Amino acid sequence: MAKIFIYPMTSLILSDMVARFGHQPMGSALAIRERIQTPSVESPPLQITPEEPKKGLKYAAVEVPSGVRGRMAIMGPLIEEAEAAIIITDADFAFGCMGCARTNELLKDLVRNRAIPKLELRYPTSEEEGDRFVAAIREFLESLREGG
Amino acid sequence: MKEYRPILVGTVTKYVFIESSKFTPEELALKAYEISKGMMIKETCFGLQVTGMPEEVNELIGRIREFDPSHIFVKDRGFPPGDPRRCRANLGGARPGFHGHEYEIPLLPYVSHGLETPVERTSEPMKVQRKEKLDIWTLKRKMEEA
Numbered sequence: 001m002a003k004i005f006i007y008p009m010t011s012l013i014l015s016d017m018v019a020r021f022g023h024q025p026m027g028s029a030l031a032i033r034e035r036i037q038t039p040s041v042e043s044p045p046l047q048i049t050p051e052e053p054k055k056g057l058k059y060a061a062v063e064v065p066s067g068v069r070g071r072m073a074i075m076g077p078l079i080e081e082a083e084a085a086i087i088i089t090d091a092d093f094a095f096g097c098m099g100c101a102r103t104n105e106l107l108k109d110l111v112r113n114r115a116i117p118k119l120e121l122r123y124p125t126s127e128e129e130g131d132r133f134v135a136a137i138r139e140f141l142e143s144l145r146e147g148g
Numbered sequence: 149m150k151e152y153r154p155i156l157v158g159t160v161t162k163y164v165f166i167e168s169s170k171f172t173p174e175e176l177a178l179k180a181y182e183i184s185k186g187m188m189i190k191e192t193c194f195g196l197q198v199t200g201m202p203e204e205v206n207e208l209i210g211r212i213r214e215f216d217p218s219h220i221f222v223k224d225r226g227f228p229p230g231d232p233r234r235c236r237a238n239l240g241g242a243r244p245g246f247h248g249h250e251y252e253i254p255l256l257p258y259v260s261h262g263l264e265t266p267v268e269r270t271s272e273p274m275k276v277q278r279k280e281k282l283d284i285w286t287l288k289r290k291m292e293e294a
Binding site for chain 2: 008010011012013015016017019020025027028029030031032033035036037038039040041042043044045046047089093094096097098120121122123124125126127128129130131132133134135136138139
């Protein structure tokens with residue numbers, strides 16, 4: 001079982017596909033769960049304390065907004081831990097109330113620069129594309145299993 | 149500053165989405181209750197939320213998937229159900245994660261179709277070619293040639 005970084009990190013489809021084919025999806029829920037289940041100082045809504053933007057300095061410079069660094073403190077360790085990655089390139093919904101465009105750019109850049117197997121896809125818009133979408137994920141995840 | 153005491157420590161919460169013509173979320177919730185061992189199960193408009201210890205939840209999810217494997221989708225959730233920081237009963241409006249689900253749920257029938265299509269009948273797997281960006285040296289050469 002390999003740890004697969006998924007982008008968008010909240011994707012239902014990718015999370016399900018990865019788990020269905022026997023691997024562990026590395027989505028944002030894991031990091032959020034860890035934070036909200038750890039006793040500390042109350043800091044709603046996500047238990048992001050002033051410590052997180054400091055930890056985010058590992059991934060982004062000090063002049064980068066603290067929102068980006070705070071997000072990177074959650075998501076960066078998941079990228080480091082991941083053994084492979086699946087990225088959906090046209091996930092426009094990951095920007096806006098769902099997330100931060102600059103963090104998303106940084107996340108994708110970090111993943112693309114890591115020497116791990118990567119698969120880039122688009123969301124399916126028809127049944128035929130759905131077939132090709134699932135086939136690509138199945139082939140990618142099975143190749144990871146064969147590769148050990 | 150106030151001390152934070154987490155609840156349901158050590159548990160996991162998973163969303164179960166159902167996009168099936170065989171079951172409604174209500175029927176799935178009843179079936180899940182029958183096979184669960186005292187886990188917290190919450191029925192929603194799109195399926196269920198299951199909360200419990202990781203091994204128990206994984207076992208239950210495995211059995212729920214068997215009801216309609218290609219039309220039941222599962223993902224992790226960070227917060228437990230009803231958490232006042234996320235539950236729309238306290239906040240009003242849509243739960244933030246709803247917008248992601250709203251985008252992806254209409255695409256689930258295509259994914260279900262892909263899961264039901266035998267591998268040998270599938271055309272070539274999807275490949276996305278990234279557009280190569282113009283590098284500065286090529287730009288410089290083109291400017292000098294012009």
